[in-house]
Amino acid sequence: MNTEEEPKVIVQPVNKERIRKLLKVAVILGVVTFFEFVIAFTMDSGPLRTAIFILMTIIKAAYIVGEFMHLKYEVKMLMWTILIPMLFVIWLLIALIYEGGSMLNVQ
């Protein structure tokens, strides 16, 4: 293995814009998380607070999947292939939370 020559690899220079954009997304994630904590300690628990938490989580998820996992820049059909099955998950979540509530009422 040492008799082979290591291939000449040309390292391209850093694209400052790209790094800055990635770090901006990271800051956004941090800020949203910070506000989640603020809401957790200042707002009374209930359906409105839960809905706000879920909305903030979806925003964070959109940034992670779209920017960090690069899905926003891929072929659009790939994005839909991944997102449309999630509709089933959302349906199941709503249906079963409702089921849980009705189980409680039956007791």
Next chain:
Amino acid sequence: MASTTAVVNNSENLWEGGKSPFKVSYGKLMMWFFLVSDAFTFSGLLITYGLIRYSHHAFSGDTDNFIFSYDYWPIPEKVFNGFPLLHGVNAPLIFVGLMTFILILSSVTMVLAVEAGQRMDRKNVEKWMIWTIIGGTAFLGCQAWEWSHFIVGTGVPTMAKSFVNGQWVEFAVYGASLSINQYGPPDFAALFFFITGFHGFHVFSGVLLNFLIFYNATTGVYDRRGHYEMVEKVGLYWHFVDLVWVFVFTFFYLV
């Protein structure tokens, strides 16, 4: 000459072969499909949490008067209020906030490793991968402390009733396991262990994979291959692990 309207996929050429669906490589597409299936698995667990949680009574009344009981679901910030090395200090949700911060930070270092790989910058790939591995390991250490603190309990027992041999028997509950729980209904503890345990298992396997890819990078495998796409693929897995934690954190600790 044929009209110049934009036809993205000329059907004739598609069947000739040599084109990849969605214009991504096989490995990357398969990683995406695996992540969708894993997302379903985690969704199943979290939806189960939703179902079981809402089939229990919630605590009604002033949060200051909250005590643990088998009769109602606990308020998370009353359960998760410990911090390592600060015995007896009430720090609600601070430690889990730190864990979230560590994991998101490791995701950022991962994305920087991927970016360096796209420029064939081996030194920086190594640097950022090391930081990602350190972040993942730190998260696992934190989770281990959280588990042990949860299992051991606060030292103050909760009284619970159980129907044994035809009559109600009262017994004291210390700490938590898969069958008993000091903080509330046993389901809460069981779901905590299952969901965070399954997630922790993914973090662990992610750290192992990251280390393997880091090792490959240091020995020049990807330089010889001509591309650092493997770093991107484990990057997808690592971001998925972070994403799941964001959801687990919201549903378990906040809602």
